[in-house]
Amino acid sequence: MLWAGPRARPETIKAVAAAYHLNDPLLNQLYYYFQSLLTGNFGVDPQTGRSILSEILFYAPNTLELVLASMVIIILLGVGLGYISGMRFGTKVDSVIRLFYLTTWSTPYYLGALVSVLVFASYIPIFPSGGNGAVGFTYNSITGIFVLDTLLQANWAAFESGIYHLILPATTLALLSFGIVPRIMRSSILDTRWSTHVKAARARGLEEGDVRRKHILRNALIDTTTVIATTFGWLFSGTIIVEQIFAWPGIGQFSYTAIVSDNYPVLVACIFVFTVGVIVANFIADIIYPLLDPRITLGEGG
Amino acid sequence: MSTEASRLRKLLMSNPLSVFGLVTTAVFVILAILEVVSFGKITPFSPYTPNFAQANLGPSVSHFFGTDFEGRDIFSQVIAALPIDMGISVAVVVVSALMGVVFGTLAGYFRGLFDEVIMRLTDMFLAFPQIIMSLAIAATLGPSLLNVTISLIVVWWPPYVRLVRGAVLAVAAEDYVSVSKALNSSFLYIVRKDALPNVLPSVLVYATTDIGSALLTLSTLGYLNVGIPASMPELGKMVSSVSYNLYLYPTQVIIPALVVMLMVAGFSFLGEGLRESLDVKLRPHILMRGRGIGKVEGGQKRIPGPIPALSNSAFPQAPRAPTLGETPS
Numbered sequence: 001m002l003w004a005g006p007r008a009r010p011e012t013i014k015a016v017a018a019a020y021h022l023n024d025p026l027l028n029q030l031y032y033y034f035q036s037l038l039t040g041n042f043g044v045d046p047q048t049g050r051s052i053l054s055e056i057l058f059y060a061p062n063t064l065e066l067v068l069a070s071m072v073i074i075i076l077l078g079v080g081l082g083y084i085s086g087m088r089f090g091t092k093v094d095s096v097i098r099l100f101y102l103t104t105w106s107t108p109y110y111l112g113a114l115v116s117v118l119v120f121a122s123y124i125p126i127f128p129s130g131g132n133g134a135v136g137f138t139y140n141s142i143t144g145i146f147v148l149d150t151l152l153q154a155n156w157a158a159f160e161s162g163i164y165h166l167i168l169p170a171t172t173l174a175l176l177s178f179g180i181v182p183r184i185m186r187s188s189i190l191d192t193r194w195s196t197h198v199k200a201a202r203a204r205g206l207e208e209g210d211v212r213r214k215h216i217l218r219n220a221l222i223d224t225t226t227v228i229a230t231t232f233g234w235l236f237s238g239t240i241i242v243e244q245i246f247a248w249p250g251i252g253q254f255s256y257t258a259i260v261s262d263n264y265p266v267l268v269a270c271i272f273v274f275t276v277g278v279i280v281a282n283f284i285a286d287i288i289y290p291l292l293d294p295r296i297t298l299g300e301g302g
Numbered sequence: 303m304s305t306e307a308s309r310l311r312k313l314l315m316s317n318p319l320s321v322f323g324l325v326t327t328a329v330f331v332i333l334a335i336l337e338v339v340s341f342g343k344i345t346p347f348s349p350y351t352p353n354f355a356q357a358n359l360g361p362s363v364s365h366f367f368g369t370d371f372e373g374r375d376i377f378s379q380v381i382a383a384l385p386i387d388m389g390i391s392v393a394v395v396v397v398s399a400l401m402g403v404v405f406g407t408l409a410g411y412f413r414g415l416f417d418e419v420i421m422r423l424t425d426m427f428l429a430f431p432q433i434i435m436s437l438a439i440a441a442t443l444g445p446s447l448l449n450v451t452i453s454l455i456v457v458w459w460p461p462y463v464r465l466v467r468g469a470v471l472a473v474a475a476e477d478y479v480s481v482s483k484a485l486n487s488s489f490l491y492i493v494r495k496d497a498l499p500n501v502l503p504s505v506l507v508y509a510t511t512d513i514g515s516a517l518l519t520l521s522t523l524g525y526l527n528v529g530i531p532a533s534m535p536e537l538g539k540m541v542s543s544v545s546y547n548l549y550l551y552p553t554q555v556i557i558p559a560l561v562v563m564l565m566v567a568g569f570s571f572l573g574e575g576l577r578e579s580l581d582v583k584l585r586p587h588i589l590m591r592g593r594g595i596g597k598v599e600g601g602q603k604r605i606p607g608p609i610p611a612l613s614n615s616a617f618p619q620a621p622r623a624p625t626l627g628e629t630p631s
Binding site: 264 | 319429430432433522526548552556570574
């Protein structure tokens with residue numbers, strides 16, 4: 001029903017049912033489902049007639065570019081602000097930083113994105129209002145990520161255009177999703193700052209810089225890594241709004257158009273891709289974890 | 303009880319964050335309740351009737367927030383949307399917190415197969431990005447207020463289960479609970495007297511901030527035009543309905559979105575203030591899948607997540623007393 005469209009004729013419905021094995025026993029349908037899933041066969045986009053996999057492969061690298069750029073900003077800004085806020089606990093700097101991250105966290109994605117387009121692309125036109133800057137440049141697609149491709153091929157004009165188009169959406173997405181990172185960072189700094197092992201390190205006469213870097217910062221980063229991995233989920237959710245407003249040709253915008261046009265096959269594929277992204281992010285955090293915290297090991301005997 | 307309440311009030315008032323949060327949320331909750339009790343009489347204009355002679359006005363004394371492209375008063379539309387935004391967010395969080403308390407207590411107290419099933423279920427749900435998952439459910443179920451509430455609850459309950467389960471696990475290992483078990487106290491008695499008082503502060507703090515998150519997600523669904531019926535006013539939907547007017551009439555777009563932001567900020571500031579006053583630790587692990595579950599000596603599962611105080615002690619299980627008064631799990 002859904003695949004054939006809301007006003008399909010009975011013959012069309014029958015043809016669709018036959019094409020997707022809908023009259024087969026349930027177990028066979030399950031088999032076909034897993035077979036298609038594992039071979040990356042998401043079917044055909046009913047609106048463009050192209051295979052959904054090829055469309056996803058076109059859009060996904062652009063989203064990856066945006067999300068990774070935001071992630072870099074989140075890690076630098078979130079860890080930095082959280083560290084400063086925690087080390088200056090109770091001062092004015094602390095209050096200002098906390099007010100800042102609580103406010104950005106409370107801002108809906110659409111408000112932040114619309115305001116940044118309005119201010120930085122219309123009132124003070126220093127950034128382009130949309131697109132990823134690839135229009136008008138010829139380049140060979142190696143990874144599909146525009147900025148990376150042009151960098152690898154030393155195509156500086158295109159690379160500059162890519163970075164120039166990337167700054168505003170990436171910063172917007174990062175600032176709107178990063179609230180939890182400095183929050184956790186600050187609270188774990190506060191936990192470790194006065195703990196006995198830090199006192200012991202100072203008592204042993206270690207230099208203040210060493211104490212801060214190796215004993216306070218490293219311990220505080222453990223919890224923060226966990227949270228940075230969860231931020232990926234927020235970033236992916238945010239791309240739906242941010243990409244739509246910034247006209248960024250990524251999965252977020254692709255799924256937005258799929259939602260508004262009732263394009264269920266595409267929507268299912270997009271959700272699958274997002275979910276895989278979140279699982280991969282968690283997996284990477286699992287790998288980084290034991291590097292930071294020697295008490296945790298992978299596998300047996302942890 | 304009254305001393306407890308006055309102590310809480312004193313704590314809240316001592317923190318500027320929570321004072322701001324308390325005032326903001328109180329104003330919005332009162333407005334939403336007034337709007338419902340008065341059957342929409344407190345709006346100065348009808349939020350639905352178009353008046354093209356008055357279209358696209360800027361903010362003024364008669365129209366506080368201006369009017370939209372059909373000449374409808376934006377202030378009235380915002381007031382009319384409050385009960386829906388506020389009601390659904392609160393309902394989602396309350397139902398999720400209740401589910402968390404029930405399932406989390408059962409899982410943390412009885413352990414075993416039930417615990418395992420619940421934990422794997424939460425792992426599964428936490429793997430999906432929240433907005434995207436509820437978007438898919440709401441889009442599939444079709445637009446109705448009940449459906450959008452359901453779609454949010456489906457993605458909202460897992461952190462609560464993990465929060466409560468972790469706290470109950472810690473309580474169940476305490477000696478006084480073993481003694482209570484040995485004295486043949488019933489399961490419900492132990493839960494009421496020992497487990498809940500330890501769990502509720504964290505749930506309360508988490509839930510307060512979480513109403514803000516629920517509101518954010520709800521209004522994002524509204525902005526994407528998913529889930530909210532066409533006839534219902536919703537703040538995110540209002541923003542998207544006029545967003546093509548952004549460059550010409552920015553106030554129309556920004557004011558409803560600012561109201562959402564103010565409401566969310568109110569709840570998160572209140573939650574943050576409460577957290578400081580009640581000294582509840584932030585627990586990132588409840589948002590994660592089964593992190594750090596490893597075998598420890600004795601073959602027992604360590605609680606997932608980096609709570610140093612608990613995970614370091616490798617969590618010795620309390621010797622189980624004969625379970626006479628308990629209901630079998």
